[in-house]
Every structure is written in structure tokens, then in C-alpha cells.
Amino acid sequence: MQSMGELLRRWTGAELSRDAGRLAERVLADPLVDELRRRYPGLNDETLRSNVNRLYQYIRETRHCRECPGLEACPNDFPGHYTRIACTPLGGGWQLFDLKTPCAKWEAYERQRRIRSRITSFYANLEQFGEFDPVEMIERDRKRRTAVHQVLAYIDRTVKDGLQKKGLYLMGGFGTGKTHLAVYLLRELSKSGFSCVIVYMPEFVEDVKALMLEPQKLKETLDLMKDTDILVFDDIGAENLTPWVRDHVLGAILNARMNRKPTFYTSNHDLDALERHFSFTHKEGEELHKGRRLMDRIRPYVDVIRVSGQNQREARPPSGADREPPSGARTDRESPFGA
Numbered sequence: 001m002q003s004m005g006e007l008l009r010r011w012t013g014a015e016l017s018r019d020a021g022r023l024a025e026r027v028l029a030d031p032l033v034d035e036l037r038r039r040y041p042g043l044n045d046e047t048l049r050s051n052v053n054r055l056y057q058y059i060r061e062t063r064h065c066r067e068c069p070g071l072e073a074c075p076n077d078f079p080g081h082y083t084r085i086a087c088t089p090l091g092g093g094w095q096l097f098d099l100k101t102p103c104a105k106w107e108a109y110e111r112q113r114r115i116r117s118r119i120t121s122f123y124a125n126l127e128q129f130g131e132f133d134p135v136e137m138i139e140r141d142r143k144r145r146t147a148v149h150q151v152l153a154y155i156d157r158t159v160k161d162g163l164q165k166k167g168l169y170l171m172g173g174f175g176t177g178k179t180h181l182a183v184y185l186l187r188e189l190s191k192s193g194f195s196c197v198i199v200y201m202p203e204f205v206e207d208v209k210a211l212m213l214e215p216q217k218l219k220e221t222l223d224l225m226k227d228t229d230i231l232v233f234d235d236i237g238a239e240n241l242t243p244w245v246r247d248h249v250l251g252a253i254l255n256a257r258m259n260r261k262p263t264f265y266t267s268n269h270d271l272d273a274l275e276r277h278f279s280f281t282h283k284e285g286e287e288l289h290k291g292r293r294l295m296d297r298i299r300p301y302v303d304v305i306r307v308s309g310q311n312q313r314e315a316r317p318p319s320g321a322d323r324e325p326p327s328g329a330r331t332d333r334e335s336p337f338g339a
Contacts, residue, residue, distance in 0.1 A: 080106030175311035
């Protein structure tokens, strides 16, 4: 859609005078201009004619918004914004000026962008989870009712009282919705300004081993996890641990967060099974004291929530998490550290 200035530049001579005049008359006769006259008594034709280009833009973009094609296809000059006309008194008359105003869709987009900017994801493709409906999650499998209510209660406490002393340990079988609940918690708390990090452990552990040769990047990664308000270790217990990752990566992160910031976990293991997992590495074999030491940084600092129910990945046709991720979205196998 061309602006009035672009239209006028295409015309010359008599054609310009004739057609520009007709266009100006149409603008001045528009119901939106009549509304401006009522809003600002004394707004005369001379002032309106001298601002006909602003009025044309105002009318054009208002009509676009009435038949909004969506933010991605917004035809306005400044996508997600529309022209608004305001007047201020000047010498017994009115001075007219235009304002670019964000629309409701743009403001919603910006809110979501700010929320996403507070969440850092290592290997977890958050886009696959879509929107969360607690009622739908319960209706789909009522065995999850208690877990859903416990997570909702935790979110309410944190929003009301600030960061809690303890995090949550979401345990259960495959496909019961543990990660879904954790992602919902992240999104809700990020809306209240909390910074959040989620780490998909099996992929993270494999990639972090390469950072032994890049100490500065390793330090930056660990500092981020130590200092974020909310940290989620997703699918912990499924990773292939080495003594170095256990003692100098995971141990260092948890040691820094104890009594300071809550840490959250999703796992197929209960806490005893997780301790056995931490107590054995293929390189060093069984080291019970090492597993026990790490669990001393987990067990006292979580409330355990059992997420019961059937495997939803088997219970419904492939959708959501099983769909191909959106173009440009980070998938679980893409490294945030670069190639």
C-alpha cells in the first residue's frame, strides 16, 4: 500500500492538482476525520488540509487494523504499530501531530519476547511444548492431578514470596509430563522477572567435556548456571557421567547454589537410584562417597513430586513434542557452544 506522498510523486501538472484534490476531499470526508472534529471542537479545514498526509496515513492504518492479517503480515509502515492523531492547543486553534502506537498484538509479542529472553536453554527445544493448560493436562490423565497442583502451588508461593529455599524434584516414568511441568514453571516464573536456565543433561554432559580445552567458555557457562534464579536439570540420571563432570561441573554448580537459589530436576529415577547413578562411572568404577557427596547437595534442597500416569507419547498420535521443530528453533541436538 502506497503512502499519500508516494501517490503524489507519481502525478504531475493538472493530473496532480485534480487527483490530489479529490483524494484530499475523500480524506476530509472520512468518518474518522469527523470523529476528530467532534473530539477537538474548533479544528478547522485549514488545519486539516495542511495535515492531509498525516490524516491519510491515520485512516489507512486504522482500516488495516480493523481487518488485521496478523503481525507477520502487518501492512502498516511500522509493523505492529498504527498511526494515532492527537492535537494540542496553539494560538486559539489546534496543532495536529501523529503518533506511532503499538497495537495489542505487538505488545503481546513483546511480552513473550521479554519472557523468552529471561530463559536460556541448553539443548532443550522449548518451542515443542506449546502452551500449557493445567486443566487439560489433568483431564488427559487424572493421575497427574496431585503433581500439577503441587507445581502450581510452588509457582504461586514464589510469585508471592520470592525465591524459595528448595527446588522441586519431578520424578516419574517416561512421558508422564515432567519436562512439560518444568517448562511451564520456567515460563510462569520468568513472567515475574526471574532469570531461568534449563539444561537437557544427556546432551549437555557430552558437549561440556569438550570445554575442558576452552576454560573461559566453560567458566562463563558454569557462572550462568550458578547465578540464574531458576535452574532446571532435565532428565538427570540419563547422562553418561565422567568423574570430572560429576565432581567439577555438576558439583561446582550445586555447591554454589546451595542455600542461595533453588534448583529443579526431572528424572526417571528416585533419589536413591540417582545416588547409585552418581556413584558409578565407567572410568573410575564405583565411588560411593562421591555419589553420596553430590546427593548431599541435592536431597536436602528439593521437595519430591511424583508425576504419575501413562506414557503420553504412546497414548496419542504424534504431535507437539513429536513434530518437526519450527524453522530456526534450536533442537535438542544442537550445541549452544557452537560447532
